[in-house]
Amino acid sequence: MAGQTLFDKIWDRHVVSDMGDGYALLHVSRHLMHDGGSEAFKALKQRGLPVRNPDLTFATFDHVISTLPGRTAETNPALTQRLYSMRVDAKAAGVRLFDLGEPGQGIVHVIGPELGLTLPGTLLVCGDSHTCTHGGMGALAFGIGSSEVVHVLATQTIVQRRPGKMRATFEGKRPVGVTPKDMILHLIGVIGAAGGTGYAMEYAGSAIRDLDIEGRLTICNLSIELGAKCGMIAPDETTFAHLKDRLYAPKGDAWEAAVADWRTLPSDPDAVFDREVAIDVADIAPQITWGTSPEHVVGVDARIPDPMTVGDADRRTALQAALEYMGLEGGKPIAGTPVDWVFIGSCTNSRISDLRAAAAIAKGRQVASTVRAWVVPGSENVKRQAEAEGLDQVFKQAGFEWREPGCSMCLAMNNETVPPGQRSVSTSNRNFVGRQGPGARTHLASPPMAAAAALAGHIVDVRTL
Amino acid sequence: MKAFTVLEGPAAPLLRPNINTDIIIRIERLRDFSGDKLGPYCFESWRYKRDGTEDPAFVLNKPPYREARIMLGGENFACGSSREAAVWALQAFGIRCVIAPSFGDIFYSNCFQNGVLPVVLPAKTVEALAAEVEATQGKGKIKIDLERCIVTSPSGKESSFTLDAMLREAMLKGADQIDLTRAREPQIAAFQDRDRQRFPWLYTAGTSSA
Ligand code: SF4
Numbered sequence: 040m041a042g043q044t045l046f047d048k049i050w051d052r053h054v055v056s057d058m059g060d061g062y063a064l065l066h067v068s069r070h071l072m073h074d075g076g077s078e079a080f081k082a083l084k085q086r087g088l089p090v091r092n093p094d095l096t097f098a099t100f101d102h103v104i105s106t107l108p109g110r111t112a113e114t115n116p117a118l119t120q121r122l123y124s125m126r127v128d129a130k131a132a133g134v135r136l137f138d139l140g141e142p143g144q145g146i147v148h149v150i151g152p153e154l155g156l157t158l159p160g161t162l163l164v165c166g167d168s169h170t171c172t173h174g175g176m177g178a179l180a181f182g183i184g185s186s187e188v189v190h191v192l193a194t195q196t197i198v199q200r201r202p203g204k205m206r207a208t209f210e211g212k213r214p215v216g217v218t219p220k221d222m223i224l225h226l227i228g229v230i231g232a233a234g235g236t237g238y239a240m241e242y243a244g245s246a247i248r249d250l251d252i253e254g255r256l257t258i259c260n261l262s263i264e265l266g267a268k269c270g271m272i273a274p275d276e277t278t279f280a281h282l283k284d285r286l287y288a289p290k291g292d293a294w295e296a297a298v299a300d301w302r303t304l305p306s307d308p309d310a311v312f313d314r315e316v317a318i319d320v321a322d323i324a325p326q327i328t329w330g331t332s333p334e335h336v337v338g339v340d341a342r343i344p345d346p347m348t349v350g351d352a353d354r355r356t357a358l359q360a361a362l363e364y365m366g367l368e369g370g371k372p373i374a375g376t377p378v379d380w381v382f383i384g385s386c387t388n389s390r391i392s393d394l395r396a397a398a399a400i401a402k403g404r405q406v407a408s409t410v411r412a413w414v415v416p417g418s419e420n421v422k423r424q425a426e427a428e429g430l431d432q433v434f435k436q437a438g439f440e441w442r443e444p445g446c447s448m449c450l451a452m453n454n455e456t457v458p459p460g461q462r463s464v465s466t467s468n469r470n471f472v473g474r475q476g477p478g479a480r481t482h483l484a485s486p487p488m489a490a491a492a493a494l495a496g497h498i499v500d501v502r503t504l
Numbered sequence: 505m506k507a508f509t510v511l512e513g514p515a516a517p518l519l520r521p522n523i524n525t526d527i528i529i530r531i532e533r534l535r536d537f538s539g540d541k542l543g544p545y546c547f548e549s550w551r552y553k554r555d556g557t558e559d560p561a562f563v564l565n566k567p568p569y570r571e572a573r574i575m576l577g578g579e580n581f582a583c584g585s586s587r588e589a590a591v592w593a594l595q596a597f598g599i600r601c602v603i604a605p606s607f608g609d610i611f612y613s614n615c616f617q618n619g620v621l622p623v624v625l626p627a628k629t630v631e632a633l634a635a636e637v638e639a640t641q642g643k644g645k646i647k648i649d650l651e652r653c654i655v656t657s658p659s660g661k662e663s664s665f666t667l668d669a670m671l672r673e674a675m676l677k678g679a680d681q682i683d684l685t686r687a688r689e690p691q692i693a694a695f696q697d698r699d700r701q702r703f704p705w706l707y708t709a710g711t712s713s714a
């Protein structure tokens with residue numbers, strides 16, 4: 040019998056009951072909630088049901104809050120009520136809520152790994168598609184819909200169909216100027232935004248092993264942009280070193296027992312995947328998207344594709360529509376495109392290593408006079424750490440705005456939007472039509488590339504700076 | 505949840521690949537409106553021009569498709585954000601079935617929570633259905649029979665589709681998943697007892713003083 044994959048091992052240990060046809064009722068070891076959660080509490084109340092395991096659910100505010108310096112729950116009046124009800128409901132249910140201003144608050148996918156809530160071998164869900172991020176810790180983590188959130192609160196379980204298994208192996212040495220964000224954007228460019236549909240993805244290979252935890256989280260974060268159910272990386276010494284002594288990580292004997300268990304999780308050498316793809320990291324240039332799907336991506340030294348060269352009619356139409364929306368012309372170089380906004384933040388790239396990388400580019404330079412540039416740390420702890428290192432000063436002196444932790448301009452639901460028709464380089468994960476505001480034009484890139492664009496005032500190869 | 509057995513109605517073709525849920529419903533509409541009021545905002549970025557007037561070229565603004573009950577979609581339909589409101593918006597517009605070669609994973613699950621049927625058919629078949637519908641200027645109706653798992657084209661051509669038995673059952677009955685799972689409570693409790701023994705460290709976080 041073939042060996043088991045990391046995914047198989049974690050899936051199997053969470054099966055409460057096999058429901059046939061590939062379906063299983065799975066136990067949820069960690070449930071995270073964000074500020075969209077008050078509706079779920081309401082629905083539960085309407086059914087007259089309690090939260091089954093409040094000790095396994097953790098909540099924070101991130102999506103709808105303002106990130107204006109000095110913000111409070113009242114800064115966005117239209118959303119204040121939602122935060123108030125979340126406070127009341129979480130308290131009544133006995134769910135720990137990390138509130139504004141306290142260490143622990145932040146983007147839900149930043150705080151899980153940061154606080155040691157996300158552990159290897161756990162099955163973790165959250166009503167947000169980028170829950171796949173947590174797979175960077177060796178967890179089986181995926182996003183669920185709002186009805187499913189109610190189901191998890193009521194039963195601490197979720198019904199799922201076992202997906203297929205896919206592995207992306209990254210080998211080779213990462214060139215200077217190429218970040219984990221470039222690795223994963225490149226993969227999406229190669230296999231497409233539906234390339235992982237129906238699969239649980241495992242990222243492997245020496246170029247993955249070499250990454251720190253934050254880089255691994257960035258890789259796994261974009262798994263959903265491949266259509267994958269989840270993305271995972273086997274836990275190893277890097278993972279254990281990251282977790283040791285974190286607030287919620289096991290301590291003492293429990294720590295030793297946990298690590299011994301986690302060492303058994305990586306895929307067996309003879310495990311079989313349904314689909315494999317190999318990437319040579321040495322070939323990757325810093326990536327930048329030009330269109331309205333993450334698969335619309337090129338190296339910054341390349342040209343925007345010409346739709347006329349595309350055979351399939353529906354694809355050609357999609358490409359033309361994307362170029363029209365973006366105000367770009369096929370066949371032209373992407374570098375040199377003028378930029379109005381730069382956003383450094385989001386659950387993809389708002390951790391301390393991201394801010395350090397961006398600050399290294401920004402240091403001693405000036406944001407172009409035509410650009411507005413924001414840095415939004417991913418969590419209160421990231422913010423405090425960055426300030427302790429003086430990164431906030433580096434950014435401010437260069438002309439960036441330094442803000443409070445939250446999702447901010449990644450989704451534009453919090454009054455923080457790129458104005459219609461304006462062009463932004465963003466370290467987030469979605470360049471969808473209107474994602475950063477109606478009519479906003481988004482180019483996804485790494486933190487150094489975004490910082491470089493802010494300084495140059497146009498899309499530029501960070502390696503030439 | 506509303507049961508789904510047979511549905512017959514106009515079908516709107518929108519075969520672009522990778523249509524995401526941000527396009528189906530803009531996030532700020534979730535802030536301002538309840539699910540059943542989202543119909544006018546379904547596909548808003550494509551349906552209206554910058555000045556707020558309807559774009560007559562967009563399929564859902566053309567007469568027979570305004571009454572669409574079915575949508576014909578492209579590969580990876582409704583990928584992206586987990587927002588269940590993408591299903592609510594389609595539903596509020598009048599759509600109760602989407603036929604596409606593949607779906608965004610979370611959207612697919614969300615459909616079953618709301619009595620909207622996602623049907624997977626090969627790209628060629630979806631294209632053929634769209635071509636037939638377009639040949640009749642949208643007047644030709646498509647029929648979906650969930651009991652038999654058959655889609656019938658305007659000209660009467662039948663295509664069978666497969667759906668996992670469990671999901672089909674639940675849709676036909678309009679069953680509620682939370683009720684079904686709660687009936688398994690003894691199994692859940694037994695699982696947790698075992699799990700606490702095997703992996704005690706998973707159960708200590710919530711009791712930490714932090
Ligand atoms: S940062 Fe963006 S992608 Fe991440 S959870 Fe927030 S809104 Fe979603």
